[in-house]
Amino acid sequence: MGTIGIDLGGTTLSAGLVSQSGDITLRYTVDTDHSGADAIIEQICQLVRRIRGQSEQNTPTQVGIAIPGWVDSRRGRVVTCPNIPLQGVSLASEVSSALGCKVLLENDANCATLGEQKFGAAKDCQNLILLTLGTGLGGGAMVNGQLLSGVGSTEFGHILLVRGGLPCGCGRHGCREVYCSTTALLRMANEHSSQHHYRRAKELFAALAAGDAEAQAAFSEYLGYLADTIIDLITAFRPEKVLLGGGITGAGDALFLPLRAEVDKLCQGYIGGFDLPPILPAQNGNDAGILGAAALFF
Amino acid sequence: MGTIGIDLGGTTLSAGLVSQSGDITLRYTVDTDHSGADAIIEQICQLVRRIRGQSEQNTPTQVGIAIPGWVDSRRGRVVTCPNIPLQGVSLASEVSSALGCKVLLENDANCATLGEQKFGAAKDCQNLILLTLGTGLGGGAMVNGQLLSGVGSTEFGHILLVRGGLPCGCGRHGCREVYCSTTALLRMANEHSSQHHYRRAKELFAALAAGDAEAQAAFSEYLGYLADTIIDLITAFRPEKVLLGGGITGAGDALFLPLRAEVDKLCQGYIGGFDLPPILPAQNGNDAGILGAAALFF
Known part of the structure; x- marks a missing residue:
C-alpha cells in the first residue's frame, strides 16, 4: 500500500510517496491556496491523485498530513491554524471521503518528532x-x-x-x-x-x-x-x-x-x-x- | 493475590494492603530507620510479613514501593534519594529475593499520579x-x-x-x-x-x-x-x-x-x-x- 506524506505549509504544499525505509520516491509541490478550506482540500487531493497516477501502487493509498497548527488528531480535525483557513475543519474525513482512503492528521512538529524516530536521528x-x-x-x-x-x-x-x-x-x-x-x-x-x-x-x-x-x-x-x-x-x-x-x-x-x-x-x-x-x-x-x-x- | 503498597517517607515507613477498589484494609507504620539500606529493606520485609500474617491472602504477595527520589523503575533501582540511604540500591530485587514476591519501585509523585488515576480524582x-x-x-x-x-x-x-x-x-x-x-x-x-x-x-x-x-x-x-x-x-x-x-x-x-x-x-x-x-x-x-x-x- 502506498503511503503519502503531505507537508501543509503556509507557503507551499508538498506531497511525497514514502517507502518503508523512509525514501521519498515521488514528490510534488504547489503554492498553498489561501482562498479557503475547499481549495486546500482540492489541492491535497490533486497532489495525491498525481502521485497515484505515477505510482505502480496506485490504489488504495494512505495519506498523512502535517498541519502547522493545533490538531485534534483523534478526530482528524484542525482546531486552530494561523495563516491557513482550516480552523475547525474536519480535514481527515473531508480528504478521506474525496479520495476513498485512510487519512491521519497531526501537528507538524509532532510529525517531525515521529519522523526522526522512524527514519532519522532517533x-x-x-x-x-x-x-x-x-x-x-x-x-x-x-x-x-x-x-x-x-x-x-x-x-x-x-x-x-x-x-x-x-x-x-x-x-x-x-x-x-x-x-x-x-x-x-x-x-x-x-x-x-x-x-x-x-x-x-x-x-x-x-x-x-x-x-x-x-x-x-x-x-x-x-x-x-x-x-x-x-x-x-x-x-x-x-x-x-x-x-x-x-x-x-x-x-x-x-x-x-x-x-x-x-x-x-x-x-x-x-x-x-x-x-x-x-x-x-x-x-x-x-x-x-x-x-x-x-x-x-x- | 494481595497487593501491598509501601510509602517510604523520610520520617515514617507505611505499608498497606490495598483492595481492587482502592480500600486500605490493613496498615502498619514505623519510623524510618536511617542507619543503612539493609535496615530499610528489613523494615519493609517485616511490615509485609505482618500484613501477610494478618491477611487471609497470605502468599504470594505483590509489593509496590513509593520512593521520595529518582528511580530507574525498569531496573527497580534507586538512583538518588536525598535523606534516605538507598542511593544506587537495587531495592526491587533485594526485597523480592527476601520475600519471594514481585516488587515494583516508582518515584512517590509518580505513584501519587497513578493512584489518582486508578482510585482518586482522575x-x-x-x-x-x-x-x-x-x-x-x-x-x-x-x-x-x-x-x-x-x-x-x-x-x-x-x-x-x-x-x-x-x-x-x-x-x-x-x-x-x-x-x-x-x-x-x-x-x-x-x-x-x-x-x-x-x-x-x-x-x-x-x-x-x-x-x-x-x-x-x-x-x-x-x-x-x-x-x-x-x-x-x-x-x-x-x-x-x-x-x-x-x-x-x-x-x-x-x-x-x-x-x-x-x-x-x-x-x-x-x-x-x-x-x-x-x-x-x-x-x-x-x-x-x-x-x-x-x-x-x-
Missing part, C-alpha cells in the same frame, strides 16, 4: 524531545514510545522562560519562543551589533567565525536561553535524546559544541545520577514534514 | 498532571494512559520560572519549586507581613479569611506564580485534568476559586480553541503513597 528511541528553531520555537515529545498528542499538541515554545519578559504572539510575555527561536537570536545579534544588521543566521555564524566580539556576546546570550530550555525539557521528560531542527542547525559544530558546553555548565551537576542525553541535529531537514506525516502509518 | 483520565504543593514542588504526568517515567522521574519543580531568580536546593536559580511550594507561599507571606510570622499555611488562610490585606498581597503574588506554572504544564502536556495535592489543598475553595480565576486571567485566550482542563484537588491525601505504590500493579 531510531528506536522510546523517549525523545525535538525542538525546531526557526521563526518560532516548535517542538514535540515521544514518551514511552508514543507521541505526546492529546487534544492539541504540546507547545514548548509557549512555556515561560523570562517571567514578565518580552511580549509573545500568543498573548503572554516571556515565552521561550521569544528567547530561543532563530528570530530571537537575530534580534539579540542586532541589539549587540554596532555595525551589522543580521537578517539570516548564517551571516551571524560568519561573523562568529571571523571573531566578531559583538556577535559572540549575542550568541552567548542566546546559548544561555537555549541551554536553560533544553535542561528544563530534560528535567520534565527525561528523554534519551534531544534533537534540534531548523535551518540554524546547518551551522553544525559552530552551534552544537558551544551549546553542549553551556548545557553542561548550567546543569552544575543538577541532573544528578543521570547522564545528560546527547543533543544532536535532526536529520530529516526539509523532508521532516513529508516523512513525519507518512510516519503516522509506520 | 479515574479513567488518559492525560493527567498532578502537582504536590508542600515543602517542595513535586509532580507527575500521565500521557496517553501511561506514566511519564523513563530513566528517572519528571521534576516539574525544577523547571525554570524566574530566570536568575532565587537559589534552589538543586543548584540552579529560579526553579518553580522556590515560587510555587507551600514553603514559598509562607516565605512570601512573611515578607509581606509586618506583624505575623506564619509557620503553617492554615494560619495564612485564617488571615485571608479575616481580610488581612498583607496576607492577600502575598497570596496574590503566590497565585500568579502557581497559575503560570499550571498554564505552562497545560501548554506542555494538554492534560484532561490538573490535580493539586499537599496539605495546603485542604483550604478548598479558598485556594481553588482564586487560583482558577488567576489561571483564566493569565491565559488571556492563549489556550486558543481548547477548553482549560479542570483544576481539582487530589483525593488520596495521606494515602497517596500506599495507594499509588499498590496501583503499580493495577
Whole structure:
C-alpha cells in the first residue's frame, strides 16, 4: 500500500510517496491556496491523485498530513491554524471521503518528532524531545514510545522562560519562543551589533567565525536561553535524546559544541545520577514534514 | 493475590494492603530507620510479613514501593534519594529475593499520579498532571494512559520560572519549586507581613479569611506564580485534568476559586480553541503513597 506524506505549509504544499525505509520516491509541490478550506482540500487531493497516477501502487493509498497548527488528531480535525483557513475543519474525513482512503492528521512538529524516530536521528528511541528553531520555537515529545498528542499538541515554545519578559504572539510575555527561536537570536545579534544588521543566521555564524566580539556576546546570550530550555525539557521528560531542527542547525559544530558546553555548565551537576542525553541535529531537514506525516502509518 | 503498597517517607515507613477498589484494609507504620539500606529493606520485609500474617491472602504477595527520589523503575533501582540511604540500591530485587514476591519501585509523585488515576480524582483520565504543593514542588504526568517515567522521574519543580531568580536546593536559580511550594507561599507571606510570622499555611488562610490585606498581597503574588506554572504544564502536556495535592489543598475553595480565576486571567485566550482542563484537588491525601505504590500493579 502506498503511503503519502503531505507537508501543509503556509507557503507551499508538498506531497511525497514514502517507502518503508523512509525514501521519498515521488514528490510534488504547489503554492498553498489561501482562498479557503475547499481549495486546500482540492489541492491535497490533486497532489495525491498525481502521485497515484505515477505510482505502480496506485490504489488504495494512505495519506498523512502535517498541519502547522493545533490538531485534534483523534478526530482528524484542525482546531486552530494561523495563516491557513482550516480552523475547525474536519480535514481527515473531508480528504478521506474525496479520495476513498485512510487519512491521519497531526501537528507538524509532532510529525517531525515521529519522523526522526522512524527514519532519522532517533531510531528506536522510546523517549525523545525535538525542538525546531526557526521563526518560532516548535517542538514535540515521544514518551514511552508514543507521541505526546492529546487534544492539541504540546507547545514548548509557549512555556515561560523570562517571567514578565518580552511580549509573545500568543498573548503572554516571556515565552521561550521569544528567547530561543532563530528570530530571537537575530534580534539579540542586532541589539549587540554596532555595525551589522543580521537578517539570516548564517551571516551571524560568519561573523562568529571571523571573531566578531559583538556577535559572540549575542550568541552567548542566546546559548544561555537555549541551554536553560533544553535542561528544563530534560528535567520534565527525561528523554534519551534531544534533537534540534531548523535551518540554524546547518551551522553544525559552530552551534552544537558551544551549546553542549553551556548545557553542561548550567546543569552544575543538577541532573544528578543521570547522564545528560546527547543533543544532536535532526536529520530529516526539509523532508521532516513529508516523512513525519507518512510516519503516522509506520 | 494481595497487593501491598509501601510509602517510604523520610520520617515514617507505611505499608498497606490495598483492595481492587482502592480500600486500605490493613496498615502498619514505623519510623524510618536511617542507619543503612539493609535496615530499610528489613523494615519493609517485616511490615509485609505482618500484613501477610494478618491477611487471609497470605502468599504470594505483590509489593509496590513509593520512593521520595529518582528511580530507574525498569531496573527497580534507586538512583538518588536525598535523606534516605538507598542511593544506587537495587531495592526491587533485594526485597523480592527476601520475600519471594514481585516488587515494583516508582518515584512517590509518580505513584501519587497513578493512584489518582486508578482510585482518586482522575479515574479513567488518559492525560493527567498532578502537582504536590508542600515543602517542595513535586509532580507527575500521565500521557496517553501511561506514566511519564523513563530513566528517572519528571521534576516539574525544577523547571525554570524566574530566570536568575532565587537559589534552589538543586543548584540552579529560579526553579518553580522556590515560587510555587507551600514553603514559598509562607516565605512570601512573611515578607509581606509586618506583624505575623506564619509557620503553617492554615494560619495564612485564617488571615485571608479575616481580610488581612498583607496576607492577600502575598497570596496574590503566590497565585500568579502557581497559575503560570499550571498554564505552562497545560501548554506542555494538554492534560484532561490538573490535580493539586499537599496539605495546603485542604483550604478548598479558598485556594481553588482564586487560583482558577488567576489561571483564566493569565491565559488571556492563549489556550486558543481548547477548553482549560479542570483544576481539582487530589483525593488520596495521606494515602497517596500506599495507594499509588499498590496501583503499580493495577
